[in-house]
Structure formats: C-alpha cells, structure tokens
Amino acid sequence: MTHFLFPAQLVQAIPQGADYIRILPELVLSAFGIVVMVLDPLVNEEKSQKLLGYIGLGGAVAGLLATWYMAQYPGLAFWNMVKADGFSVFFHVLVIGIAAVISLSSFEYMAVQRIRAGEYYALILFGAVGMCLMSSAVELVLIFIALEISSISTYILAGFRRNEASSSESSLKYFLLGSFATAFFLYGVALMFGATGSTNIDVISQKLQTGPVELLVYAAMALMFVGLGFKVAAAPFHVWTPDVYEGAPAPIVGFMSTAPKAAAFAVLLRVVFTINAPGRVGLLWVAAALSMTLGNVGALVQTNVKRLLAYSSIAHAGYLLMAFAVTSSDDSVSGISAAMFYTAAYAAMNVGAFAVVSHFANAGERYVSLEDYEGLGRSSPLLAAMLTIFLLSLIGIPMTAGFFAKFYVFSAAIKAHLIWLTLIGVVNSAVGAYYYLRIIVVMYMREARKEVPVAPIPLGLGVALAVSMVATLYLGILPNRVLQYAQQSAEELLPSSLQSLK
C-alpha cells in the first residue's frame, strides 16, 4: 500500500454524516433498547421494573428529540434507501410518541400482572425502530425488513402474559397468520421487481409513468395490499384481530392497534401514491366498505371490552382506507393528509381508551367484560369521564379528534366523487355510535351488580392518560396546524410529474 488516504471511489462508498442523521431516531431507539437489555440482568428484579421502564421512556423521548434533529436535514440517505421528509417525520413523531405513552401506562400494569419487565420495554423500542423505518424507507426490501421487525416484536409482546393461555394463543395466532401475510407482501415485492426491474419506489414510479403497465404490476399491488391489509386489520384480512387483542396485554393492545397500524398505513400511502398504483380504486373501495361494515356489525354483539375495541379497530381501518380510494392529484393531497390526520387522531383516542382498560382490568385482567363496567361512573368518576371522552372521540363527536378525522376523510371521499362509499361510511358511523354509547350507558346508568375494585390512578398512568387526553382534545379543537403539516408533506410525497399536472 503506497497511499493511506481512501481513494475517491471508496470515500463515495462510505456513509456520510448526513446519512446517519437521517436514521438518527432509529439509532437512538436501538441504543436505548440495547441499554435496557444489558441492564436487565444486572439490576435487582423488584427495582428493575421501574428503572427499565424509565430507560424505555427516556429512549422514546430521546427518539423524539432525534426526530426533531432529523427534520432539519431532509433528503435521501444510504444510497436511496430511506428518505427523511415531512411525511416520515410525521410518522416518526406519531410512532415514538405512542411508544412513550405506552411505556408510561405500562409501569403499573407490569407490576400488577407480575410480568418481568426487561425485554418488554426493549421490544417496544425495537418495534418502534421497525415502524419508524417503515415510514421513511423508499426501498421495498428495506420496507420488508422493517415490517418484519415491527411485526415480530408485536408477536412477542402479545404473548407477555405468560400465565394466561389466551395470551399464548394470541401470540401464536398472530405469529402464524402474520408470517403468512408477510409472505404475501414479499411475493408482491418480487413480482414488482419482475415487472419493473427495481425495488426502489421512486424508480418504480418513473418506470410505470413512462412505460406500459403490465398485468404483473396489478398482481404485485394486490399481493402487497394483502400483506399490508393484514397488518392494518382491514377486511377481509381482519379475522385474527379479536382473538389476538383479547389475549394480549391491554397496554400492548393499545400499542399494536395504533403504532404498527400507523406504520403500515404509512407504507401503503407511500407505495400507493408515489407509484400512483393503477387500478387501486376498486380494491380499496371494497376493502374500505367491508372493513367498516364487518367491524361495526361485529362490535355490536361483543360483551368483552377488549374484543369490542378490536372490532372497532377494524371499522376505523375501514374509514381510513376510504382516503386511499381517491385518484386525481388534487384529491390525492386531501386524501393523504386526511389519512395521516386520521392515524394520529385514532392513535390519541385509542391509546387513551386502552390505558383506562388496562388500569381497570386489574390482576390477571379479570375485569374486562362489559358488566364489570357497571357503575364505574359512580365508583371512579375521573376514570369514567376520561373513558367517555375517548369513546365519544371514537364515535366522532365534535370537539374531539375523532370528529375532524372522520370529517376530513369523508370530505376527501366526496371530493373524489365516492358518494356511495361516503354513504356507507356515514351509516357505519351511526351504527358504531351504538356500541360506544352502550359502554357509556353501562358506566353511568347501571347500578354495580358486583364489587369491582378500582385502585387510584398512579402517576405514570395519569401522565399517559393526560397526554392522550390533551392530544385528543387538541386535534379536536385546533386541528389546523397538524392538518397543514400533513398537507405539506402530502404534496412532497406525490411524484414530481403528478405535481406538475396541477
């Protein structure tokens, strides 16, 4: 070797500082996850519960700061693998925020259920790494790996109630069906590669706009939709949802009904709108209508609150999918921003609702049926009031996040002349109001028939509830800033050729 400097060709092959900044949130989250794992065997088990939880929480907060730093350096990184743009920043904040609130609301739950905390908080952080990467990846191979990280961590988290058979059932069911669904996604990616010769979303988008669209592309999109549709619990790929949500730990249900879903919706938005997927309207129309209807009808007859919210989660995925059925470029911006707003609003209210459910469930998750909620309005007025606001938001009552979320989605659908789909959505919202109101009626208008103990709200859970409550009301009263941000990032997301059409 005569020279010690790297030749120019090699310098190009080394990631630069900006590359690392654009995945900084992921790096920070992973680092904190590893710290949690390393400390787990070193600290005393009684103490470790709290300590590891705080480190997990600290990791999430540090991840939010890292996201803020990342937002200052938008652009592509690691040879067109990830893109730091407004869109990915939005979903980074959402996912990491959910992880933080879930960690907070888990402190007490883990102690009550006597679950060893170590891997729990690490898995939440690593899961968030996968979900964040899903939102910023522009390469289908990377999206697949990120999707697997997000899925596998949630499979494991679902099985954390080791003493309950239903939790093992939940984990195993989710794992088997989920792997099957991921295989569909992978097959779709392979077919897309076969049709366009690339797995980079931007390159695929260019190829499809300039060249002819082969039949293979339609098959690829359909298969990828099967995989992602499973992850967001959209009908007809929703059958796993009630069983998995019933058995999994309650805070984790709050996590997996919001964060991985938000990430999967982010992938779907990026893939569908950047590629401007041909022939998507029919597919998404049917999936949206089916999810809304099956979810709401299924929820009507549930007596277990966790199952009820699981069906409600299917229905909300249906409302969200309405925003995807728009086609022209003007409508696309309103569709994308409506979908982004909806994921944020749904996360705020659903995380809050599950935080209440997890506190109320008590040891061994004994009290999760509807009749256990009788008289909660009298025995625990604060908890009942909070749950009421979250449920009203899930119905879509004005002044709550759920109202504007539904409003934007419906108006995007009307703008795109999807009158029938909007009608189905409105009818479904009315049906949905019935079962949410039923919980409220049970809490306030029935006498408690049996003694159900409710502990005072501990600090961690209180903060988690407060954050969800503030987010729900903020998005319901002052939605403009979030919506404007979503609209800006939606415009960035659309391919340049579509933007020029305007």
Add this chain to the structure above:
Amino acid sequence: MNVHLILFLAFGAVCVAGAVNLLAQRHPINGALSLIAVMAALAGEYLLLGAEFVAAVQVIVYAGAIMVLFVFTIMLLNAGVEERTKGSRVAILFGIPGLLLGGILLGWVVLRHSGTEAVAAGALPGDPNTIGQLLFHEFLLPFEITSVLILIAIMGAVVLASKPPSAPARRVED
C-alpha cells in the same frame, strides 16, 4: 421450448412437490428430507438465473448447515421409531436403479464435454464481487438493520421459552 425453460419448470415442479410433501408428511424426519429437496431445487433455480454464488450459498447454508440443525433438533426432541412402509421398498426398487442411471448419464455428459472450457469467474451477473458491492454498499442499511431483526427474534425465544413466573399477580382485592 428451450432447455432453460424445461429446467426451470423441472426445478419448479420438484420445489412445489417437495413443499407439498413437507406439509403432508406426519413424521418430522420425512418433512426435513422434503425440505432439503425444496432447498436443493431452489438452488437450481438460482443457478438458472445466473446467481451462481447465491446457488452455492443456498446449498451450503440452507441444504447443508441449517438442515443439519433441523435434524439434530428433531433427534433431540425424540421423534420416535422410524416406520418401515411400502415407500421404503419402492425406494429400493426404483431408487438404486435411478441412482445408477443418473450417475452413468452424468458421467457420460462430463466425459463428452471434457474439452470444453469452464465459465470464467465473474462472467455471470451473480458473482461474489457484484453481491459484495450490493450488500455492503447500496444495500448496507437493510443488511445492518437485519441485525435488529435477529436480535428481537432471539429476545422472543428468551421471553416465550423461559419459565413463566409462578407467583400470582398481586394488587387490589378489597
């Protein structure tokens, strides 16, 4: 139909048949053997695509190392006594002549083409150099991120296979 297409279909058929057989077999060892057939046929498909390196890795890592692990696991899990079925007689009647015939055919082909020059290293698109470039340059991030995936898989094994705490859950029963 050219030779390429015939070979593609043949390997594909073996692959699918092996996979179906894997599901149909009740005995774990038979299942493991079917999986080897699937892996080997896949290696053939990779070779047809020009991915010589991936084909070799497929044989060495999957059909070799990973399958040995599978078989060891089955052995440790005490799979029970092997049954003698009619299938084993069929294997003797057709397997040995088939092996001989195949060997003779292969020898004949090799002898006939003994003068032909080998494909130069790097002549096909899937040589190790290209794969190294792709894996450690353009696809560096997915490659590194896979470590997180493996890490959580290990954690999953630790969490789900460890002994559950026997202590009952505490709190409020008042």
